[in-house]
Amino acid sequence: MSAFIETRGLKFAYEDADGVRHTALDGISLSFERGEFTAILGHNGSGKSTFAKLLNMILIPDEGEIYVDGKLVSSHEEPDEDTVFEVRRRVGMVHQNPDNQIVASVVEEDVAFGPENLGIPPEEIRARVDGALDAVGMRKYALSSPSHLSGGQKQRVAVAGIIAMLPECIIFDESTSMLDPSGRREVMDTILKLNRERGITIIHITHEMEEAALADRVVVFSEGRVCLDGKPGEIFSRAEELRAVSLDVPQSTALLYELRGLGVRQLPETPDAGACARHIRDELLRLGALPLHGGDANG
Amino acid sequence: MHDIALGQYFPGDSVMHRLDPRVKLVSLIAYITVIFVVNSAASFLLLAAFTFALLLLSRIPLSVYARGMKPILFIIIFTTVINLLMTTGGRQLFSFGFIHIYEKGVINAVLVSVRLCFLMLSSGLFLTYTTSPLSLTDGLESLLSPLSKLRVPVHEFSMMMTIALRFIPTLVEETDKVMNAQKARGADFSSGGLISRAKALLPVMIPLFVSAFRRADELAVAMECRCYRGGEGRTRMKVLRCGRVDVVFLAAFALSAAAVVSVNVFFPLFAFKL
Structure with missing residues (x-):
């Protein structure tokens, strides 16, 4: 299987008002397989959002190349318009602020915006819009105004707007960071569903460990370089290295992966402190290490 | 809301x-x-x-x-x-x-x-x-579309209208937030003459403008990401x-x-x- 997106030695520097260059990316070489769900972690300023902007060709790298489906699409040269158009159709992007990516004042009109830009015939746009709204569970809000929706719902509308363009990969650029916990869960559920049911390649940029734990693979950025890359279990058990790049593994997550590493089975799928605690309590009860009547004792 | x-x-x-x-x-x-x-x-x-x-x-x-x-x-x-x-x-x-x-x-x-x-x-x-307002904008765009042959930016105007309509509630909400934030810092919007009231509004208008520009920038990027490249080659879901x-x-x-x-x-x- 060849990589769907591949980057080789990407470098990028921002120039500030005084003409001083600040390196944002310092040689990123990564490849993303089709259908893979990758989470990119990193503290602020680690270059992870710049990386997303390069993938979507909003920025052009100073050095290095990007290949989509084996074809060179971006290097330091100015790309031609049709290539940019093609890449943006195949690689969709959901941004951080749900308010600033919705164009129309009716939900379904907004979802139609992408397909309209692609020049798709009206009947097919209709079908795609309905399908996309179904996929994110927002069909019954098709005729509402986005300003009446919650943050999580708005973000799902934004996701629908991307799905309607039938992309093969979707980049979520900190799309959950402005949402409340329930909105975050709504969006994460949608992401997982798209990945599992439609096989859409997902690149999810976040600084929430809990979200990264749901991915197939975690890539950690620091100072414009990839410092860790592997399965969530491997990454989270290296708490010291993560702390060195200002990322803190939540204790429940760390504990879960440590236990898994020690060969404890039947652990909960998601790193939830409560579920973990209950599991340990049950285990201790089974071993007779706790008195049986101590049902409400904390594990 | x-x-x-x-x-x-x-x-x-x-x-x-x-x-x-x-x-x-x-x-x-x-x-x-x-x-x-x-x-x-x-x-x-x-x-x-x-x-x-x-x-x-x-x-x-x-x-x-x-x-x-x-x-x-x-x-x-x-x-x-x-x-x-x-x-x-x-x-x-x-x-x-x-x-x-x-x-x-x-x-x-x-x-x-x-x-x-x-x-x-x-x-x-x-x-x-x-x-x-939305179907009115569509109607105007369609009626005036022959003018685009004379290089009148009909599609652009209708896009501007659509976006303006979309952001009115958002900006109203934001104005409310900024005013509350200023009130919490002791700003007084409801007393004094016309001039002093207008002056009191200045600390509301400035953050509002700054954020409107930031929003415009982000929206433009989001629109480009969704393959927007002007009215040419664009179709519509709802055809009049x-x-x-x-x-x-x-x-x-x-x-x-x-x-x-x-x-x-x-x-x-x-x-x-x-």
């Missing part, structure tokens, strides 16, 4: 609501032309009858239309007074001190008032009450179509307009002219 009446769109599903916005725009222009062409009382009566039928057809309570007339009340009174006092011509009807009222002044005053009333009623009936209802309406409307104009020409009963 704010519910702001944009224009004063009155959601509904009547014939007037379902008509193609282009048909409504064209009808309104024709209607206004008729108002300014005819000048006989008989024609105005006939027009009033047709208009009343349309008002009923729109299924919007008549009280809504009546309320819509309020803002022009002042203009009607003002122009009436000016016309009565300033216009000379015809017989003198009344004279007291410096006030001289002539026949022509009365006729002008009545004619202008009647026309203003019809104008207000019809714009509500055809556009503001029965057409959502003139259906049977539209054709029937246009035919009936044309006949009524012709009737009103011919009454004016052939039976100039009580024609308001000298």
